[in-house]
Amino acid sequence: MRLEAHLRRAATWLLRGGIRIAPRDMSEWGRAMLGELGHVEGSWAALMWALSGAGVLAKHALVSFLIPGPRRHRVLGGELLAKEGTMRKGTLIMGAACVVAALLFFLAPAFRQAFRVSLAQWDKVLHVTTWNQQPDLEALARRAAKQRDAEGLAFVAVRLRNPSESARLAEKAVRLDPRLIWVYAIVAVRHPELDEIAGWVQKLEQWDPQNALPHFITAESIDIAHVLREDVSPRGGENDPAWRSAMAAAFQSRKLDDYLDRLRNLDRRVVPRYGFDDPYQVVDGEEQYGLPSYTAWDSSRYAKSLLESGQELEAGGDREGALKNYWTVARFGGVIGSRGGFFVGRILEDAYKRLAALCEKEGNHEQAAFFGDAAEKAGQEVVRWDREFQGRLTGPDISLWDASVVKISGLMMFVFGGLFAICALLVLAGSWTVPPGAFRAGPVSAALGVVGAVGSLVSSATLYVSYRPYAAIFKNFLLTGDTSQVAQLSNFLSHAQVPLGVRNFYELWDFVFHFWVGLTLLGVIGLLLLTLRHLRARSRASAPALT
């Protein structure tokens, strides 16, 4: 009983809503439907009556919004015997102009780039490519190989996800141009599991003996070997003399060069040479191929062990040995700088404090004060770095908002474009038998066609406007090598890769599952509706003839 009352109330509410939004000349008909509602038998039937009637009123409201004035009636099938009305020339021109204007956006390279970025959210959902398939880069590699272009091959080698192919191209590039030997380091950082690394590290150590990076690569390979042997205890690698020797060599090095400057210069030469402007392949790497994260982690582990052993030496009375250990950590902290991040920063602060205390004990107040200052600065740096990191995680991020706008605009382009294409097909199919120029469209297809055309233009313009600042950052990076805003672009690109409605990559696989389940359900419902409609049409056709 209560349900029936609710349904009746909902039906009344629906029709009243329809009357409210309908044009004035439709209100009499709306009231007519409402007047009948009380006489409809059954509450569900009443709801259906109201739904169907409110649909008519809403259709008139929509068309009167798009085509004000009495012309609306012609669009809505004012002709008595024809269900369709001839499309007004103005409507046709406006729709076509909007679609042409939307298509013109594709002439702008920035828009083509924006369109590709807006599609990135579907990559994981639709599995358009498997993890190691990168067709654009593979095509570039083929062109570079044909032209024997070492830089082109190196450009691809550092970006390929397929380890063996990446190694093959790196070796080919270095064979063609031995000056590109640093490419080995970047490929090794990206694929630390490669067998070729031992040979590459030897060559890198000879070529750039002061750099700590080859030693870090060796240490990481040793760590990976421990993991493969299932020795995953926290100190698995640390107890290995080979790992300790590699880390000791890294801590003795005078510099830590990640070769990113060389890579940036190479990118700037290769990108225009091949017209390769996919920001996901070019810029995303800037963040990914930087100082490997394991460098900071390995450094903090090794530094911690040095400090612990220094403390033992100090307790045993070996002040010289302790000083040497503390100083090794402090010196390397200076080499790695802010790239070491939070963990190395804290250990560096600790090393300076211990040095200060040791000097104080020896009566060397001047040096103690110096190390005390250094410890304070290192501590401040850690706090600043932490605040910056927290801010990046929780603070307002304009790139997140922009990425959402780009994703929505890209999706809307498809929705409106599809709507327009369907309406255009319906109109063309309907006008097949009439002379050209007399396009006929049903009221709904005419209204939806106009909505589709205008929507396509608006969504294209929104996509272009929202992506333009990022296109400018990308262009600036390629032209001048300016990386000051690359982090912002990189943030934007990673937000744009996450599908709409998903907060982060952890929720992605749930989304993919629900997406496909939803799509399958919709397909099944659609199929059922089509079958029902077909069956009803058949039963209507076999009904008794008109008398």
Add this chain to the structure above:
Amino acid sequence: MKAPRISSQTLQLLERFVERPTAWRYGYDLSRETGLKSGTLYPILMRLAKHSLLETRWVMTEEGVPPRHTYRLTPKGLELARAKLSEALAARQVRRPALSGGRA
């Protein structure tokens, strides 16, 4: 140019009106008799009224209950309805022998 075709739903509705040409009909009754939903029925009624083929009036049935809109064909509407129904009947009769001939 192809002649505009009258829809089967409009024909159904005209048929109901022609059955009792002088009676005022309610929307819901017409919907039940023809099986047309309100979303199909009312646009047809609107078009007929707009072309002065249908007259409408409001009637009070009970106290405290909203008035009801009632409809009947105008003489012009009745004339057109009869003509269209005859055309439809004739077309059906032409088609039926052809179909039965085909089967034989």
